[in-house]
Amino acid sequence: MKKVFIGFLVLAVAVGLTFLVVRVTPKWEGVDDTVVGKYAEEAGRPARRAYIDTDRGDLLLFFFLIAGVAGGFVGGYCFRELFPPQKKDQA
Template sequence: MKKILAALIFFSAVLISTPATAEEEEPRWAGVDETVVEKFARDLGREPRDPLFDTDQGDLLLFFFTLAGATGGFIMGYYWHKVFVAGKQEQPPRT
């Protein structure tokens, strides 16, 4: 029974992980930027342009998230004592 279950799991994983061919690929859904923002920009006489930081290339978006997390963590760590400890009145021990 365990061998049959293992075989079913293996074959289902193989079937699920097969890449789709180019003929089956459907066109991308248009996002808000393409449908709304670009429409209003064209109506106002401005053509769309490439973004200042193209985060679709490589791991640039991951780098920005890591940098923001490290910066926020450093700031929170620096002010931890001031925010959570200092200024709190000490409570007498419960008996």
């Protein structure tokens, strides 16, 4: 019963937050634009483009896919060593 209640609560919070994010109309810019960028431009030092600009088309998505698969595999492979099962007899 408790688990059902917690599950329902988590679902309700997730739906509520999603509703807020979708319904509220701001652009959801990062604070680097709204704060850092604003003050940097006012001071005459706007941000320049990165020296290695990987944000081109779907190229980043491809790297994310490859890296996600490889990282997920290695993380799962080492999981038991990183997080051994909890010893219940210690309690």
